Amino acid sequence: MKYESQEYWASLIKMSLSRFFILHVLHSQSLHGYEITKQVAAITNGCCAPTEGSLYPVLKEFVNNDLVRLEVEFVGGRERKVYTITDSGQRAYAVAGKAWGEVAAYILAAIK
Amino acid sequence: MKYESQEYWASLIKMSLSRFFILHVLHSQSLHGYEITKQVAAITNGCCAPTEGSLYPVLKEFVNNDLVRLEVEFVGGRERKVYTITDSGQRAYAVAGKAWGEVAAYILAAIK
DNA sequence: TATAATACCTATAAGGGCTATGTATATAGC
DNA sequence: GCTATATACATAGCCCTTATAGGTATTATA
Numbered sequence: 001m002k003y004e005s006q007e008y009w010a011s012l013i014k015m016s017l018s019r020f021f022i023l024h025v026l027h028s029q030s031l032h033g034y035e036i037t038k039q040v041a042a043i044t045n046g047c048c049a050p051t052e053g054s055l056y057p058v059l060k061e062f063v064n065n066d067l068v069r070l071e072v073e074f075v076g077g078r079e080r081k082v083y084t085i086t087d088s089g090q091r092a093y094a095v096a097g098k099a100w101g102e103v104a105a106y107i108l109a110a111i112k
Numbered sequence: 113m114k115y116e117s118q119e120y121w122a123s124l125i126k127m128s129l130s131r132f133f134i135l136h137v138l139h140s141q142s143l144h145g146y147e148i149t150k151q152v153a154a155i156t157n158g159c160c161a162p163t164e165g166s167l168y169p170v171l172k173e174f175v176n177n178d179l180v181r182l183e184v185e186f187v188g189g190r191e192r193k194v195y196t197i198t199d200s201g202q203r204a205y206a207v208a209g210k211a212w213g214e215v216a217a218y219i220l221a222a223i224k
Numbered sequence: 225t226a227t228a229a230t231a232c233c234t235a236t237a238a239g240g241g242c243t244a245t246g247t248a249t250a251t252a253g254c
Numbered sequence: 255g256c257t258a259t260a261t262a263c264a265t266a267g268c269c270c271t272t273a274t275a276g277g278t279a280t281t282a283t284a
Binding site for chain 3: 018
Binding site: 003004015017019020021045047048089091097098100106107 | 128215
């Protein structure tokens with residue numbers, strides 16, 4: 001039954017955490033899209049890594065809202081879009097981190 | 113700007129945590145709908161309490177999927193729908209708790 | 225008697241992520 | 255040379271989840 005499956009809860013979790021973790025990996029370094037997914041996967045054991053279908057629209061949204069800045073690189077003749085967090089993005093990340101930090105404490109208190 | 117507002121991240125957080133916290137408050141006691149919202153609000157400082165517009169459809173969904181059992185009480189001539197978690201609901205809660213527990217740890221590791 | 229709290233419910237909309245699909249280059253193994 | 259895999263980008267259509275705004279009704283309080 002779906003509610004007893006790890007997959008169901010993982011997909012719910014992902015629904016809200018992708019954006020946070022995208023900002024998180026960008027807050028300390030500039031990365032291109034493909035690398036963002038891999039880094040988020042690495043620090044969350046795969047659970048919160050956005051698929052390409054959600055990653056690229058989110059990055060576009062972040063650029064449009066000045067959370068990240070886009071620069072195009074060419075590596076071996078191939079285009080790479082490198083994203084760098086802006087001051088506004090850092091502030092957004094700080095707010096998100098505070099909000100999630102509090103909630104993480106509530107979760108741990110609930111399940112302990 | 114919305115991304116720098118606490119409200120934006122709180123609404124994202126809520127999107128996935130409501131169901132977890134609804135099961136959480138029911139896992140140790142039977143409650144009626146209105147009380148569920150208040151208890152979730154109490155243990156999460158208000159951040160994860162579902163609105164009525166989401167609570168009642170979710171409870172109906174949980175009943176339809178046998179996560180909770182519904183009993184109707186009458187208190188002072190007024191109807192009250194009391195929800196009791198089922199075995200399947202307990203198992204679902206265990207899975208959800210494990211999934212969220214792991215993620216909470218990733219979040220705390222990220223922001224520390 | 226008016227207001228707030230309790231207690232339930234639903235239709236519509238808004239906002240997320242996913243799946244499937246498409247394009248294209250680089251690299252490793254055979 | 256060929257093939258499979260990894261890298262790298264992008265979008266349309268779908269489904270799921272919550273919120274907003276509206277509705278009904280009783281009880282307690284001022």
